Amino acid sequence: MSKKRWIGILSICFSIALFVSLLWGYGERQQKQVLYNQLEYQYQRAFYNYVGNLENLKLLTGKARLSGNLQSAILLGEIQAEASAAATNLAVLPMKDDLSRSLVYYNQLSDYALSLSNSLSRGESISANDRATLADVYHQLQGIYDNTMQLQEAVAVGGAKFVNLKSWTSSIWPTAQAQTTTGIGSGFADINRTINGYQQLDYEGKYASSMLTMTAKGLANYDKISAKEAESAANQYLKLCGLENYEIISAGEAASAQIPVYTFACGDSNNSINLAVSESGGKLVSLFGEISGSGKQQNMDVKSAEAYAGSLLKDLGYTDMVLSSVQTNDRQAVMKFVRKADDTTYYPDSINVRVDLDKGLISGFDASQYWLNCCERDFSGKEMYDQQAAIGGLGKDFTVSGSSLAVISDGAGSENLCYEIRGKYDGEEYWDYINTDGGKDECLLLNSVSGDSYYQR
Amino acid sequence: MSGNYHVIKGSIKLSKILLFIIIITIIASMVFANLQNQSVAALAQGSTGQQVKEVQQKLKDWGYYTGSVDGIYGSQTKAAVVKFQKYNGLTADGIVGSKTLAALGIASSSGVSSNTSSDAVLLAKVIYAESEAEPYTGKVAVGAVMLNRVDSSSFPNTLSGVIYQSYALESVSNGRYGTGTNAECLKAAQEAINGWDPSYGCLYFWNPATATSTWIWTRKVVVTYGKHVFGI
Structure with a gap:
């Protein structure tokens, strides 16, 4: 074949290849543009x-x-929802700067509105202090809103973008550079700094600042132990849990945890578990991991597992615990025990014990809630709401099967002494909690029963 | 004359090679672009983790595999997979994809039981993406960190909000989050939801070997599981 012919063939091939790659490149560019717009x-x-x-x-x-109390209840419900949504929407924005203080602000505002709303539902009024706080929040929001409107103008009129797509080679992932160029990033950082200057809301709730400084009430009166003492205690706990084959592989310290603990990684020939012993008092706080081997009784039924877990608690020195719920899954039974003393059940003082039914061994233990909450409570000094009146307040179709005193947490750092009224309605078992202080219905739980499992939700 | 002939022949040969490279490059680019979109989590030689263990155990139970169940997809595992695929009329490529997993009776990594709660699924996907190769306790700890964030005022107040928060999780940024999950990660997610927290209340975790943020080292380290440290 002649040289000219070869050159001709090659030129055609190159032209086709070039055309195909240009076509493909154009398609890719179009797709990139669509994705960029969507993002x-x-x-x-x-x-x-x-x-x-x-x-x-x-x-x-x-x-x-x-506003008046009735109108306030409606408004507070809306504030709760709007503040929560503000936190969610803010977190979606691609900001490199830390905006956590802004998130705290909106989460706490939502939580604060909920706590005020709860007060209103108890028949209380919004105090003068709370009205003043709401006025402060209003002025703060005014400032935040004004600054945010400048950012909105930059986006709506100035063409500012959250995503950078300047050149063919640039990534469509938002970059800090893009935000700096448009001022959006620095604008949000400025607002975050302004919010950081505001005093945090003073209230009781899930997101309240006081919850961050919560310490283990149950361990307050215990002395600190040394690492060596903790190791000795850990070995003792392994024996009590029927894991005498496990040896401590490594030890550490989690001094910054909510309950400061000494940590131990323990293993046998196959698996390892992690165990935590409190720095104060040397109590077993948690045991968790995958276990191997077998206990004295293998292929346990759930009743035997309940008895096994109960006896472990007694061996560990918890003499006043009663079984509250059992959940079985994947041949494991997780039992929740709660403290009961003087005919009163203390639900916040709970311990979870997990038993591997096949192996007949303790595979999990968690007493963190017990040690965080367990303390001497004093509910005296308040007039007790009449128990019969509490029962009478329930629907007439609710067939009461029993009633006793129980302490429950409100999930916001406070506890209530309640009448726990157990009964049936429409074939299902419910547990209703009526506050002994004023008779407010604090909580209603459905007692779910399925096979060997039973738990309240 | 002869010299000229060799030069022309040589240049034609070179042009052919160049043309071949160009065409291969175009085809490879197109195929790669499509592959990137598929994000299929298949197991192949070099893979590690719990799902490899499950595959090895099944192959061992059924007599295809005689090696140790160590979670490492080596040449012995590949040979066993090829043998199994041939015997079951599958493409004998030694790669465990969704069809081979189904033939082995193992749930695909992206296959999630319909009765699993949405929170458990979201959490299991994060655990798989962030700590698939970590010990089980570390997996539960990763799940617990996500839930601790939901309970913290410094983060969004829903699990989906926490997971999809911009720049919060590297696995969400790089797309690994979308590659699926497996039974062990689902179990770990459920345990975290049930309240087990081996992180002792931590809000952050990172791999010291790969972390690029200097800010993360301002956090107080609480505990270490596998290659991840957990801090507040």
Whole structure:
């Protein structure tokens, strides 16, 4: 074949290859543009939703500071929802700067509105202090809103983007550079700094600052032990749990944990478990991991596992625990024990014990809630609501089977002494908790029973 | 004359090679672009983890595999997989994809039981993406960290909000989060939801060998499981 012919064939091949790659490149570029638009508009949607949340919050807090109780209850419910949504939308935005203080602000505002709403449902009024707080929040929101409106203008009018797509080679992932260029990132960082200057809300709730400083009440009166003493205690606990074949492989310290503990990784020839002993008092706080080997009784039934877990608790020195719930899954039984003393059940003082039914061994233990909450409680000094009145307040179709005193947590750092009224309604068992202080219905639980499992939810 | 002939022949040969490279490059780019979109989590030689263990155990139970069940997909495992695939009329490529997993009676990593709660599924996906090769306790600890964030005022107040928070999880940024999950991660997720917290209340975890953020080292380290440290 002649040289010219070869060159001709090659030129055609090159031209086809070039055409195909250009076509493919164009398609890729188009797809990139579509993805870029989608991503940018998802962020813009979250941003505009956030601005809307702020606008509503400003309006709602403005009204709530001076409305009557009934209207306030409705407004507070809306504030709770709007503040929660503001936190969610803000977290979606692709900001490199730490905006955690802003998230704390909205989460606490939502939580604060819920606590006020709960007070209203108990028949209380919004105090003058709380009205003043709402007024402060209103003014704070006004400032945040004004600053955020400048960012909105940058996005809506100035063409500011959350995502960077300047060149063919640039990534469509949002970059810090893009935010700096447009000022969105620095704008949010400035607002976060302003919010950081606001005093945190003083209230009782799930997200309240006081919850962060919560310490183990049950361990307050115990002395600290040394690492060596903790290791000795850990070996003792392994024996009590029927894991005498396990040896301590490594030891550590989790001094910054909510309950400061000494930690131990323990193993046998096949598996390892982790065990934690409290720095104060040397109590077994947790045991968790995959176990191997077998106990004295293999292929346990759930009743035997309950008895085994109960005897372990007695060996560990917990003499006043009663079984509250059992959940079985994947041949493991998880039992929740709660403290019962003086005919009162203390639900916050709970311990979970997990038994591997096949192996007949303890495979999990968690007493952290027990040690965080267990303490001397004093509910005296308040007039007890009449028990018969509490029972009478329930629907007439609710067939009562029993009643006793119980302490329950409100999930926000406080506890209530309640009448636990157990009974049936429409064939299902419910446990209702009526506050002995005023007779408010605090909680209603459905007692679910399925096979060997029973638990309240 | 002869010299000219060799030069022309040589240049034609070179042009052919160049043309071949260009065409292969175009085809490879197109195939790679499509592969990236599929994000299928298949097991192949070099894979490690619990699902490899499950595959090895099944193959061992059925007599295809005689090696140790160590969770490492080596040449012996590959040979056993090929043998199993041939015997069961599957493509004998030594790669355990969804069809081979189904033939082995193992749930696909992306196959999640319909009665699993949405939170457990979300959590299991994070655990798989962030700590698939870690010990079981570490997996539960990763799940617990996510739930501790939900309970912390510094983070969004829902599990989906925490997981999809911008820049919060590397596995969400790099796409590994979307590759599926497995039975062990689902179990770990359920245990975290049931309240087990081997992280002792931590809000962060990171791999010291790969972490690029200097800020993360300002956190107080509480406990270490496998290659991950957990901090507050």
